[in-house]
Every structure is written in C-alpha cells, then in structure tokens.
Amino acid sequence: MEGTCNSCKKASSELKRCAKCSTTLYCSRDCQKTDWKMHKKICGKQAHERPGSGGEPSAGTTSSPPKGLEKPIANPFTRLDAITYLHDRPEEDVYREYSVVIDAYRLRVGDEHAFEGKTAESSISGFREFLRLAASRAGVLPPWWDAEKQKACEDFGVDSSRWQNINRAVQKGDIIEHYGDPRFPMQLRMLAEMVIGRGIAGNNGTQTRKMMAAMENGGMTGMHAGMVDALTGNVSALRT
Template identity: 55%
Template structure:
C-alpha cells in the first residue's frame, strides 16, 4: 500500500500527493516533503527523467499534442516552442486555455518547488487567481511575438472571463498540479510545454533555472535530428527543471 515517504503513514488514513517535479515520490503533507527534500533532491531529477523516458521517444506519441483537452492538437510542439510560435495558429479559446493553465501550473510550481506564493494567487490566500493572472498576461503581452497577432485588450478580457467561468476546467478559482495537467490533457509532456511557455513569460524557470537546452533537445527529436528515439536522453537530469 502507498505510504508517505517521510512518516510512512498510509492511505486512507492520510491523503497522499506526488512530488510535483518527479511525479513519483509521495507525501502526506508539505511538512513531510520539506523534511525529506535534502535527501529527495538527489534522486528527484533522475526519477522525473525515468517517468518521461517511457513516453517522449515514441514517434506516435510525439506526433500531435495534446491528445485531448483542446479543440485542436498541434504537431511538433517543442519545435513551436523553440521558434516562438507555440501559441500561434490555434483556435482562440485554445490560446486562452493554454495561458490559464500555464499560469496555474507556474503558481503550483512556485509553491511546491520553491515554497513561495504570490499574494494575489490562491496559494497566497486570494479567493481566486484573477489579479495574478492579469499580471501574468501583462508580462506575456510585452514578450515580442509570444502572443498571436490577433491578441488585443478585448481578447485579454475574453481570456480572463473564461478563466473565471467555474464550469471550465481551466478555472482561476481552483489550483492544479503537474499530474492533473497530465491526466486532463492525456499527454505526459504537456506540463513541460506549459512550463516552457511560462519561462518565455517570466524569463526563467521555477527556481531560476534555464530550460533552453531541454527545449532544443526535444525539438531536435521531433525533427529526427537526434539518433535513436529510444535513447536515454543522455541522462538529462542536468537539463530538466
């Protein structure tokens, strides 16, 4: 039976959640995760790579992303990320959904990976994430070429309205997590894509990292530019966030 990696308490006595980065090690509370972090960080990256390796090298899996959750899937998402067109040539509502979930995942990463929370986010005690999301959109709008050409203040209002619609999964009144993103979109690579969009907005990955090498490697794999789709990704733990 699954148990907390720190205190060994088991379900259903406690509710276990997986580490946001590796999606493998489970904890019953943030306190237990903090206690174990010094030891866990030594293997966290390798576990994350191991989980990703099972999926990212299958050509069929890499052809279209995501498998569900959007009106339209797109080919070669990491190539699009690398050339700055990830949010281009998509249905408007898909762009809204991607922006909302990029923000929601970034806030979850900040809290779980860095122990930080913006005051205007759900993690900082706000009743919803609208104000924080508006700041996020303002930053996105000044990143040259990041948003599609049709983006305007009116489109931003439509995006914010969608995020405040409680009937939508992309809901600024609720938090999300890496695993929930994977489950909803049916794509184990999708959190990485959203994190890379977030990096383009904030100019850094959670924790101040740099995902450019990983992005370029994933784009090269999509283009068949790296030998052996079944490769071990060169032990990419040093490149992952």
C-alpha cells in the same frame, strides 16, 4: 458529413472528426471522451497514415496533446523554440474553451509553491500581470491578441464552472490526466518560462527545449527512450 458516431453508433449528417487523426467520427465531445480509451490505440497510427492537409499534423509530424484541445499542436517543442507556440491556433485553444494560457499560469503557480515555497494562491491580479507580461514578449501571444481578447481570457479564468479556473490549483499529474499527454506539462512550463522570463528556482529550460525540438525534427534519433522520459519528467533539472 454523413456517417455513424464511433461511440454511440448514431447516424448523423453533423458528425465531427477526431482533431488528431481527422478520420474517426463523433456526434459530440462526450462521445469522443467515452471512446478515447479504445480510440487512442489507433488514433496516432491513423494520423500518420493520412495525407497532410489544412495545417493538420501529417506523416513525420509530432502532435500533442491527444485530447483536451480543439486541435493538437503540431511539433510543439519546435514551435516553442521558434516562439510560435500559440500562433495559428484556434481561439478556443488559446484562451476560451480549453485555454492553454490559463493552464500555463495555473501550473506555474503550483510549481512556484512546490519548488520555491511561494503561497499557492492564484488571483485575478496575478493572472492579469501574467497576461501583461505575455503581451510584452515579442511573438509569445498570437498576432490576433488584443485588449478585448485579454478581457475575455480574464473572464474565462475566473469562471468557477470551468476546469480551467485560476482559483483551482493544478499539479503536473492533473495536467497529464486532463490532456492525456505526459509531455504537455513541460510545454506549459516552457510557455510560462517565456512569459515570466525565468525558469523555476532560477533554472533555464532552453537546452531542454532545443533538445526536444531537435528530436521532433529527426535529430538525436539515437537518444534512449529513458532519456526522453527523464526530460519530460523534469522542470529543467528539477524533479517533480
């Protein structure tokens, strides 16, 4: 596409659009990251103003997170509730370049240490078991997932050059900073809960998930903003 990078102002015919608003142009991911502080002020508005197309979020659709993935996830809590959270996603987002699966595992390990007193140590054997459980839960992994994809995900998970490295501990604040979205840790926690089969310290996030999904679909419109903040700041009923 012909145009000018919104960050470095370089003219090019190979620019890429912001995945969220599909309007602003960049020549590289570095330029996009550099410009995010300014662009985030108008990104959401541009996303809602453009017509929906090609599966991208359109008017009335909530998308998350604003950065850190190839494409933001449209109505994430609705998709979690329908067990389609990882469906129709680029492979880069599921297990390769950005890896929602790896980060869900890493955050779960950190939560189990913080709330259950377990040793905060990720391992390839633990990660393999996490993936095995995910594959055994109907609908959790996308239809294209197979043994080859699992092996590739395992290899990415132990690559020390990547931010998504299972041997690198993360907490809620790390996830928020990396993805720019205070609601994203909750999504990863809910995904991990589906995989493990239980919430942290025996808590069940079903009610919270359904409440967030209802809000995305126009229900509970009178909910006070403070309640939303409380929901996004908790693992079920636990404070972080």
